[in-house]
Amino acid sequence: MDKFYIKGGAKLDGEIEVYSAKNSVLALLAASILTDEKVVIHSCPKIGDVYSMIKILQYLGCKVEWQGDSIVIDSSQADKHDIPLQYGQEIRSSIFMLGSILARFKKAKAVFPGGCDIGLRPIDLHLKGLRELNVVVQEQGANIFCNGENARGKKIHLDFPSVGATENIMLASVLIKGKTTICNAAKEPEIVCLQDMLNKMGAKVSGAGTGMIEIEGVKKLSGTEFVPISDRIVAGTYIIAAAMTKGKVHIKNCRPNDLYSLTSKLNGVACDVLASDNDLLVKGYDRPQSVLTVETLPYPGFPTDLQAQMLALQTISQGTSVVVENIFETRFKHVGELIKMGAQIVVKDRYAIVRGVQKLYGCQVSAYDLRGGASLVLAGLVADGTTVVNNVRHIDRGYFQLEEALSSLGGCIKRV
């Protein structure tokens, strides 16, 4: 299994371009089976989660091929409506396929999904939403059987603005009779991106980006070509990397507005951040100051997917910081590894109290999940000596060749 060897101490310097958002591409791949015409999604990252989703599409009978960094999906011959256990448990987004398979075939069989081990991650909101659309849902052991012959639009209230449940209900309802309204919908930019592609295919979806999404069912969707939004979590990781290494990094093709919950905390405290329409320039300080509190929340709050990286920054900042994880119950697995490197952190339930230290020290650490793994890489970039990050496959699920991206900015990191 691959490892990263990181020699700490280099200041990151240079330009880097951000590719399309993993979480958008996954939802768009699920949407591609809503039509039997060709769908092309451009500028896709060649990362583990995308490959896993493609495997599911191929299992369903779709022809999927990469053309450069575009994915071309032809689902005209798709004839299966089930997601087998081995694929379903490989990736959590497999559950988004439930809504689109149902929309296409009027029936679906899925399994309870896998993915990062960061909390309980139930799918009750997904299933409740589908049941409210008059889909018959039967849970039998690890399997979920759905029949959508009599599905119809309905007003649905989500108890929590779940990203996945919002996307699944959007996908399930675009081709059914009547109007569906999702109240307390997730507002993430990736939801707006999904709406945009669905509308380009001929759907009638409005309100994405607000707490109320309306979907007027249509009879048929057509093929499309689409460029997804850029990855705000990857851009955020580069911002934090620049701040931690006292670097100067120009981040191109990012969406500064999507990152405001991060940059508003860091600007003037840990680094200078200069934003233009699609770019950010980040200049780190000699010693960043701690951010007093970081509390993860649904968008536009601080993203849980940047909590680990932000926590890594706090370990070397001057002062004390309190990091609160409100979204996932057990998303502090990186803390034990950062402590091995000399960080001073105390965790109590959903709170991590971080007292900044002058130095971290390189040692052997292990990635236990995707973003936690990225936080260890960031820590390695500033640690004294060499850090070895094991289980890099977790990081590869969401970052395309992170070691090459950081090396291009002057970081000393290699994959072994």
Ligand code: UD1
């Ligand atoms: C998506 C993102 C993930 C991000 C997360 C929160 C994708 C592929 N993944 O995950 O990167 O960290 O949003 O921004 O887009 N919940 C329930 N019942 C449900 C569904 C969710 O209780 O049926 C809970 C979860 O356990 C969690 C919270 O709601 O505590 C948020 O989860 P959700 O927004 O659904 O996250 P995902 O869609 O899985």
